Amino acid sequence: MITIISSTNRPGSTTLKVAKYYQKRLREKGVEAGLLSLIDLPPYLMVTALLKGRNEAFEPIQQIITQTDKFIFIIPEYNGSYPGVLKVMIDACAFPESFYEKKAALVGVSAGKYGNIRGIDHFTGVCHYLNLHVLPLKLHIANTKQEVDADGNLFKEDTLKFTDEQMDKFILL
Numbered sequence: 001m002i003t004i005i006s007s008t009n010r011p012g013s014t015t016l017k018v019a020k021y022y023q024k025r026l027r028e029k030g031v032e033a034g035l036l037s038l039i040d041l042p043p044y045l046m047v048t049a050l051l052k053g054r055n056e057a058f059e060p061i062q063q064i065i066t067q068t069d070k071f072i073f074i075i076p077e078y079n080g081s082y083p084g085v086l087k088v089m090i091d092a093c094a095f096p097e098s099f100y101e102k103k104a105a106l107v108g109v110s111a112g113k114y115g116n117i118r119g120i121d122h123f124t125g126v127c128h129y130l131n132l133h134v135l136p137l138k139l140h141i142a143n144t145k146q147e148v149d150a151d152g153n154l155f156k157e158d159t160l161k162f163t164d165e166q167m168d169k170f171i172l173l
């Protein structure tokens, strides 16, 4: 199973728009992918994530993670890195089986001009620690205000070329 993770809980995020675009484009390529938005994490997860016996409200999310063997993380740049809520989610997951020997593609998203290069590097380090194999082609979508149209679609020629190439490689991963 493939799951696209929209890696922020910010309402109205561009990240969720990009995640939905990836889901739509993969469907056009004949590949079904689920979508998990971190806006759907249970409230108080930061308080309960590390409780022994685990937080029941997190179980549906854990089930999705357990059943997924290939992830696409769409990750916004927040203060020069990936959002803390993404790390909270990872830390709440059962270790090591949730991500061990699974596969991932990473996409950075930023309002500024660097497309979350640092955050994607930081998160790549976490993936390596988890034995989560990262597709070498990592994308950085910068200047998001100029990248997503009113219907939530990416439309720039070079962005379409590279996102398509990444998805094609991810399907074969």
Ligand SMILES: Cc1cc2nc3c(=O)[nH]c(=O)nc-3n(C[C@H](O)[C@H](O)[C@H](O)COP(=O)(O)O)c2cc1C
Pocket: 008, 010, 012, 013, 014, 015, 016, 076, 077, 078, 079, 080, 081, 109, 110, 111, 112, 113, 114, 144
């Ligand atoms: C808490 C926070 C921190 C941010 N820090 C950065 C940053 O360091 N660099 C940058 O280019 N954009 C930064 N942004 C802007 C986001 O990258 C921008 O909103 C982008 O569209 C992706 O975030 P979104 O999915 O929340 O919309 C930040 C936004 C928030 C909410």
